[in-house]
Amino acid sequence: MENYDVLIVGGSTTGSYLAQGLASRGHKVLVIDKNPQNKIGSKYDIFHIAKPEFARFRLPMPIQGEDLAFEFTGSEAYSAFGHYPKAGNGTVIGMHMHAYTLRLNRWAISAGAEYRYETRFIDLTYKAGRITGAKISQNGEEKIIKAQLVADCSGIPSVVRTKLPDGYGVENFVIGPKDMF
Numbered sequence: 001m002e003n004y005d006v007l008i009v010g011g012s013t014t015g016s017y018l019a020q021g022l023a024s025r026g027h028k029v030l031v032i033d034k035n036p037q038n039k040i041g042s043k044y045d046i047f048h049i050a051k052p053e054f055a056r057f058r059l060p061m062p063i064q065g066e067d068l069a070f071e072f073t074g075s076e077a078y079s080a081f082g083h084y085p086k087a088g089n090g091t092v093i094g095m096h097m098h099a100y101t102l103r104l105n106r107w108a109i110s111a112g113a114e115y116r117y118e119t120r121f122i123d124l125t126y127k128a129g130r131i132t133g134a135k136i137s138q139n140g141e142e143k144i145i146k147a148q149l150v151a152d153c154s155g156i157p158s159v160v161r162t163k164l165p166d167g168y169g170v171e172n173f174v175i176g177p178k179d180m181f
């Protein structure tokens, strides 16, 4: 059995941000993601963030030729029938999601977090009704990871939250196709 302070399930944007924050504060952090490293953060390509948010959240900046796709200032958005234009004056940065996610992974690793790709969360483990960690599958081998905190950063599927038993005090419903964009 392996011991960590925090097990983070999902190593994309949310998981990496949390991992960096906790590892840099001295916590022993393991991040697992079911995707291989060359697929992580590749559910779509371009995503954008308002430029001031990088400083606000201390995020690493994307780099031209690596993960930076574009930067522009000023935009116009229109309501459905085009009657209500709304001007935006801020600067927006567009990034290639896979490459930027890898940058976030490296950022968290350099803070001390450990990453395991192709490693899938299976279920939570309990002792006397309290969560003690999780059962994971790595290279087809099942392992128990002991952790004081298991963080669900698996996105919409919420693979950890939806495994919680009824009556645990947390909503454990599964988000269905009709609820998704």
Ligand SMILES: Cc1cc2nc3c(=O)[nH]c(=O)nc-3n(C[C@H](O)[C@H](O)[C@H](O)COP(=O)(O)OP(=O)(O)OC[C@H]3O[C@@H](n4cnc5c(N)ncnc54)[C@H](O)[C@@H]3O)c2cc1C
Pocket: 009, 010, 011, 012, 013, 014, 015, 032, 033, 034, 035, 040, 041, 044, 046, 047, 048, 049, 119, 120, 121, 122, 153, 154, 155, 156, 157, 159, 181
């Ligand atoms: C079309 C579209 C465009 C968008 N554009 C923008 C944009 O421009 N700017 C913006 O800020 N946001 C945008 N968003 C929203 C943004 O993509 C999400 O908010 C963000 O990806 C959520 O990140 P996450 O890390 O929480 O989840 P995800 O990116 O979904 O990552 C979850 C991770 O968990 C892993 N995982 C899942 N199940 C398991 C398991 N059982 N075991 C281990 N790992 C598991 C997955 O492999 C994945 O890597 C957009 C969303 C969509 C759909």
